[in-house]
Amino acid sequence: MTDTVDKAPAPVPPEQIKAIPVRHYGRWVAGAVVIGILVLIGIAFSNAKINYNIIPDYLTDDLILDGVWHTLYISVLSMLLGLVLGVILAVMRMSSNPVTSTVAWLYIWFFRGTPVLVQLLLWYNIALVFPILNLGFYKDEMNQVMTPFLAALLGLGLNEAAYMSEIVRAGIQSVDLGQTEASHALGMTQGKTLRRVVLPQAMRVIVPPSGNEFINMLKTSSLAYAVQFNELIKRAQDVSSTSLAVVEMYFVASIWYLILTSVFSVGQYYLERRYARGSSRDLPPTPLQRLRKNLRLFGSFSRPEVPR
């Protein structure tokens, strides 16, 4: 039977197959259930006692904008502190000096092992144990020194350093040992090797999780409300205490968090792209390049260009 089929010549290209597709009833049911649940949630929220109309107005409220600004800069500063300290800790941890590596290990163990909220509160209340700050050249009452800003910066930044140091260490260790040898063989010192050869390559591994850490930081900074720092959540609560629109203000805050994290996700994409140089033959196109290419294809009905 198959013989006749095999021997039959096929001068015309076979016509397109028109078969009855397999019915995926399960998918239909699952899709319907999910849509049903979404609709129910939507109905619930539209009937809820939420005054949606005031949300757009409060998005640009002065107090809220002030909170956004505080959230933004405490996140950036804490992240910077975490990054700098993290690199130092990573180098300490990998050094052959047993004292520095043990101290780095203990630091990471403590700051990663206790809740950030506790660390924030400890810094804020440090005046209870050290009423006077005496640095020799500088002396003042601790209450004057430990402002909400400083407590937030130390609490968030020192905690972040513990995480960043592990990320940096993983990045440095991911670089092939041959790179260090080649650099040494050219007469480059340890420091130059680290700066010019190892770190640029480690960045490819360090950047993605660091972006993650930063986006986490934007949100974790909300805990600083506990030390009276005027970040977004604190400000949202301040507003709601007068406007009595409690949930609406949390919505406003959430929208701002979403905007901030979205903006920084885009930044992260470009940063990753920059450090991908040399790791693959071609860099992935930026969203803008992708858009332009699609527009070009759309504009001309000729065949798409073969990408180089």
Added chain:
Amino acid sequence: MVRAEGVHKSFGLAHVLKGIDLEVNPREVFCLIGPSGSGKSTFLRCINHLEKISAGRLYVDGSLVGYRQSGDKLYELKEREVAAQRRDIGMVFQRFNLFPHMTALENVTEAPIQVKGETKAVARERARQLLDRVGLSDKVDQYPAQLSGGQQQRVAIARALAMEPKLMLFDEPTSALDPELVGEVLDVMRDLAEDGMTMIVVTHEMGFAREVGDSLVFMDDGVVVESGHPREVLANPQHDRTKSFLSKVL
């Protein structure tokens, strides 16, 4: 140029080099052959202090590698001094070890700019000449990932030459290459030898050793078993161990 006197090297309990004595003269192409694990690569890495020797003395250009002798005491050299010693010794690795985040040109200019303090313009000009010399003038702006193995190894040779070394070390430079790409790298090395570069080459390319080499050493199990002129050793090995090795690779 290089003198080894009773060089020993141990990694923990593994005794890899068991007393190496040899001498490499200036302008000589010195080939090291032997089975894997015989210690030839380790010895090569000792010459620019990528490995510390455990006993014996190793001199490059008359000065001790990695140490300073004062009276009968040896002082370890500081990191900066070791780096300075390495400037004059170029090394080419089996796995190229090009810097992947830099273009071919940047790979070649990196050390002259960073170590010698050359200006960018000068370093770039020389790097172009060197890349031209290894036949890669059209690959100047490519990243290593965009080059074939043979091209990468030629960039690596140009990178080492950019420091104007007195001595070049080659650690199995063609072992990671496809057979058809071996020739282009050997051609560059042959060129270099004709220009009078002192070269120590760990290799499995017996043809190269025979044609280009001035002396050849057969190592096994951490000792020099046999040495002499490549053509004589390869054609008429004296030791049983050399005979059995050559019968397998020739």
